[in-house]
Amino acid sequence: MNDAPAEPRPALRDDRSEPGTARPGAAGRTSAGPRRSKASADAILDAAQDLLAEAGYAGFSIEQVAKRAGAGKPTIYRWWNGKAALLLDVYARQKLVLTDDDTGTLEGDLASMLCSVSRFWRETPAGDIFRSIIAEAQSEPSALEALRSFLGERRHHVAAVFERARARGELDEGFDLDTTLDIVSGFLWARLLVRRLDDDLEGFNSFARQIARGVTRR
Template sequence: MTDFATDDADQRRRSIGARRNPDTQEAILEAAEALVFEEGIAGFSIEAVAKRARAGKPTIYKWWPGKTALLLDVYHRRKPANVHMDTGSVEGDVLAFLTGVFVHWGDTGAGQVFRFIVAEAQRDETAAASLAEYSAERRLQGSALFERGVARGELARDVDCGLAADVLAGFIWHRLLTGRIERDPDKLRVVARQMVRGLMAPGR
């Protein structure tokens, strides 16, 4: 199974264009992760990360344009790869995604991290750009889930897979931001069925 989180993070790093020392990079990410999950968002800052990692602030800012970009990489380090499983059906894939994301957000503190990232993006242009880049990557990944269904003949050929991915993302973001993370498997099964039913190919 592909570790999409690692692949996406690597792609972002290549796009920055700055050569990174792997040991220093790992020290910064470990320090950032430890701060988030020991001190919470209130204790997280580039200064605190630099001190803990014994790295210079200019080095951190060279590789991450702001703390939101760094937080997104921390978020990726803890995100399970199996939220994007190929179960053999679109409904099964959607259910696996919903279950995995909500467990991750609810059990690890990652939900609070992501809520903070979304809030920062409303007031800071650098944070907004980092979130937009992240969202574009997630849209491609979510689209692939529905593209598999089209390729199998399970979904109608004219389904807009990007739009379907937006609908799926919109649902989980709305639940996170309104404090309604769903954990009941029966209710999630209903959500997955309802989301997919309107996309089915005729006769299925």
């Protein structure tokens, strides 16, 4: 049997509209070959999640996922173009509910969002999955491309906090949304990578306060 990967497919794009709510990535996927059943796709995603939990990133491979799922490697490669694309869909299955309460201030909204994301990474497999995706992206160009696409599609979840502040008239006229989103993402990633995912309310409030001071009207 020829185990060479078939024509790779890009990572699935998630079109969910509710901030932080994921659906199984395979459900809406169409392949280059015969259409897969949802049950088969779910079996592959389940196998990938279980393998990562048991063996970690170092022990994760498409070959091992295929064995666990009872699927052929070429079949998996028709749907995902590598480890990162597969892991991104596993990550998208996790359920993150970002608090959407309007606290009345940018500082309050941002601190609440930071706490929600940190807790999500800590209390679900999502933190380990996302760390593995970042690691894969450091040496694999296709993984880096998939990660960049994934992040670009989800920036609006964090941006919603600042759009509410803009609607309230809080933001300075020179406010730069893209740069501010990079700063907020960097703060979260730094904590993810060194496993500082505790409910550090003081730290979240302090960071949110500093951001608010820099972007709100004086």
